[in-house]
Amino acid sequence: MLRHKQIKQSFECNLAAKAELVFIPSPGVGHLVSAVEIAKLLVDRDDRLSITVLIIKHPNFDSDITSNYSRSVDRIKFIDLPNDFSDSNIPISMFAFIESRKPRVKDAVSNLLTHSDSPRLAGFVLDMFCSFMIDVANDFGVPSYIFFTSGAAFLSLMFHAQFLHDELSTTDLEDLDSELVVPGLANPLPARFLPSVLLNKDMDMFLHEHSRRFRTTKGIMVNTFAELESFAVSSFSDGQIPPLYPVGPILNLNGDNYDVVKKTEIMEWLDDQPPSSVVFLCFGSTGSFSEDQVQEIACALEHCGHRFLWSIRQSPLKDKDKDTVVIPTVLGHEAIGGFVSHCGWNSTLESLWFGIPMATWPMYAEQQLNAFEMVRELGLAVEIKMDYRKDFRNENTIIITADKIERGISYLMESDNQIRTRVKEMSQKSRKALIDGGSSRTRVKEMSQKSR
Structure with missing residues (x-):
């Protein structure tokens, strides 16, 4: 009985003790913003939890990516890791750059633990x-969790592609049958909708390595909500990977990196x-087109007759001001009736949040899969072209004609189409997911408790 009482007292003491999580976002504002937003949700659900965000700065961009965040956010603090690279020794690959920061992360966490009043590292x-x-976390003897900034369907595809590579020695997904059966998709995925990142051999190998490492963690938070990707989320219930926590939509709707x-x-x-x-037409921070394609878009807009707001970018190689967002967040404005988008996951979630139907025009990363999911799987978007893609030189020789663009925009802007109705319904579900008792709010609470 005495031993049982001691264990019980120790357990209650641990529950009452303060704990700290270390967050490590990828370099870049987009990943930092999402990390800070989920950090806010976690500390909001548990007043014994604090979070330190370690900022990895790449020498070539984001010189002050924490400038928009207060250094005194309640129970969230930011630490900039030293930037000790010269122009001659910066790793070419972003993944290699991040891996090279492991000693700096270890030093920063060691410094945190030297303070006598530091909470327990959880x-x-x-x-x-x-x-x-994860290697650094293992050195400190603490668990790791992943924050996955894309959707559950893409996470499922990542795991499946890694399984095909490791277990079945399938190395070229493009050479598979015309359709790929993915556990997280209700419909077979045609090969032409495979994400660009899985068709690049170097990126492909890095993604497989990430997937292997994901499997060793204690849990994966995904920027989605159960009501949106119910099929994909349920596909992870077989116990083959760590617990999945749909905690989204995680959005920052108050960004101010634009021309006032x-x-x-x-x-x-x-x-x-x-x-x-x-x-509204916007194709992300690197979404640019050739002059011929721009003319086709202009023709389509002229012929369809709708008012429009169009964010046009030069090629990232030519755009010296690419870090400034020219168009501020406008999807919440009541005048916006449709969104022609590159199908980035953040843009997709924002469109659904505001109940604005989207026309799909993917370009890179996992955007082809996002377009397929929104159009074919969920019926929440209109197709302009779902299999459009740019190569890693930001080039595409295919020109989408004005007629095709006009047809997509015209259907997008119809006031009584079924897609508009479904998007409005999903908008309500996205907001309910984050209130007390909502699906994502509940999973955030579970995550907070388990991470302690």
């Missing part, structure tokens, strides 16, 4: 591209437009 929460840091004067002009113009009358 674990590491790692960005999906920072799985190399331009924002004022845009918002004033939108204020003068009728509700749901404007089609």
Whole structure:
């Protein structure tokens, strides 16, 4: 009985003790923003939890990516890791660059633990591209968790592609049959919709390595919600991988990395437009087109007759101001009636949050899969072209004609199409997921308790 009482007292003491998580986002504002937003949710659910975010800065961009965050956020602090690279010794690969930061991460965490009043180190929460840091967590004897900034369907495809490579020696997905059966998709995936990152041999190998490392963690938080990707989420219930926590949609709708004067002009113009009358075209931070393609888009917009707001970018190689977002967040404005998008996962979630139907025009990364999921799997988007892709030189020789673009936009902007109705319903579900008792809010609480 005495031994049982001692164990019980020790357990209760541990529950009452303060604990700290170390967050490590990938370099870049997009990954940092998502990490900070989920960190806020975690500390909000547990007042005994604190979080330290370690900032990995790449020498070539994001010189001050923490400038938009207060250094005194309640129970969340930021530490910039030293940037000790010269122009001649920066690793070419981003993955190699992140792995090279392991000694700096270890030093930073060691310094945290030297303070006598430091909370107990409970674990590491790692960005999906920072799985190399699992080694550092193991050195400290604490568990690792992954924060996966894409959707559950892509996570399922990553695991399946790694299984095909390791267990079946399948190395070229393009050479498979015309359709691939993926556990997280209700419909077979045609090979032409495979994500660009799985068709590049170097990237492919890195993704397989990440997938292997994911399997060794204590859990995976995914930026999605159960009501959106119910089939994909349920496919992870077979116990073959660590527990899955759909905690989204994780969005930062208050970003301010844009031209303030331009924002004022845009918002004033939108204020003068009728509700749901404007089609918004935006293709992400590196979404640029050739001059011929731009002309086809312009022709389509002229012929369809809808008011439009179009964010046009030069090629990233030519755009010296590519870190400035020219178009601020506008999807929440009542004048916006449709969104022509590159299908980045953050943009997709934002579109659903505001109930704005989307027309798909993917380019790179996992965007082809996102487009397939939104159009074919879920019926939440209109197709312009789902298998469009750019190579790793940001080039594409295919020109989508004005007629095809016009047809997609015209259907997108119809006031009574079924897709618009379904998107409005999903918008309500996305918001309910994050309130008390909602599916994602509940999983955030579970994650908070287990990470302690």
